[in-house]
Amino acid sequence: MEYTDEVRAAVIAHRRDLVTLLAGLGPGQWDGPTLCAGWRVREAVAHITMAFRTSPGRMMLDLVRAGGRFDRMADRSARRDAAAMTHEQLLATLRDNVTHPWTPPGGGPAGALAHEVIHGLDITVGLGLGHRVPLDRLSLVLAGLRPRNIAYFGTDLTGVQLQATDLDWRHGTGTPVRGTAQDLLLVLSGRRLPPGRLVGDAADRFTDRSANRR
Numbered sequence: 001m002e003y004t005d006e007v008r009a010a011v012i013a014h015r016r017d018l019v020t021l022l023a024g025l026g027p028g029q030w031d032g033p034t035l036c037a038g039w040r041v042r043e044a045v046a047h048i049t050m051a052f053r054t055s056p057g058r059m060m061l062d063l064v065r066a067g068g069r070f071d072r073m074a075d076r077s078a079r080r081d082a083a084a085m086t087h088e089q090l091l092a093t094l095r096d097n098v099t100h101p102w103t104p105p106g107g108g109p110a111g112a113l114a115h116e117v118i119h120g121l122d123i124t125v126g127l128g129l130g131h132r133v134p135l136d137r138l139s140l141v142l143a144g145l146r147p148r149n150i151a152y153f154g155t156d157l158t159g160v161q162l163q164a165t166d167l168d169w170r171h172g173t174g175t176p177v178r179g180t181a182q183d184l185l186l187v188l189s190g191r192r193l194p195p196g197r198l199v200g201d202a203a204d205r206f207t208d209r210s211a212n213r214r
Contacts, residue, residue: 010137038075145188163178
């Protein structure tokens with residue numbers, strides 16, 4: 001993606017916003033659900049901060065132990081670190097690394113921004129908070145997505161066109177599914193949203209109507 005300086009600045013701004021948001025949570029909310037299956041807020045924050053705390057050697061060892069499967073490694077690491085650290089320690093790690101230069105392998109600054117924004121939304125939507133990501137930030141994330149990024153999550157978008165209601169952005173062809181840009185980003189990322197956030201005949205495909213969802 002172009003505008004690398006702009007993207008790096010957006011990463012830092014988003015981390016600062018996330019620190020402020022997390023600092024305002026009550027202890028019980030750290031044990032609240034996120035959109036990542038099986039992860040509470042503390043596991044999500046452990047995952048966001050994993051690269052700040054884990055050496056490349058340790059990460060490679062964890063990956064080998066997970067049979068080379070990154071998702072399995074990330075899940076194990078998040079659960080292990082969330083159990084070992086208090087929420088104050090997790091928050092301090094994020095606060096102390098707001099300007100950390102980490103980027104995901106092959107993802108560059110755009111990948112780092114997508115990582116921070118998506119997992120931040122996992123937290124805020126999972127907790128039922130009304131937090132809105134600035135549209136300029138969302139525009140950068142959506143512009144940086146490539147077919148391989150979308151394919152990674154395995155979301156079935158066959159016959160559907162996602163249409164943002166707050167940005168001039170569309171993706172795909174077919175039956176319209178409308179929602180805010182941040183909700184459609186979550187759809188692209190394989191998340192199922194609480195009821196009422198999407199509109200369209202195919203909205204149920206991306207909606208979690210389980211009884212235990214707020």
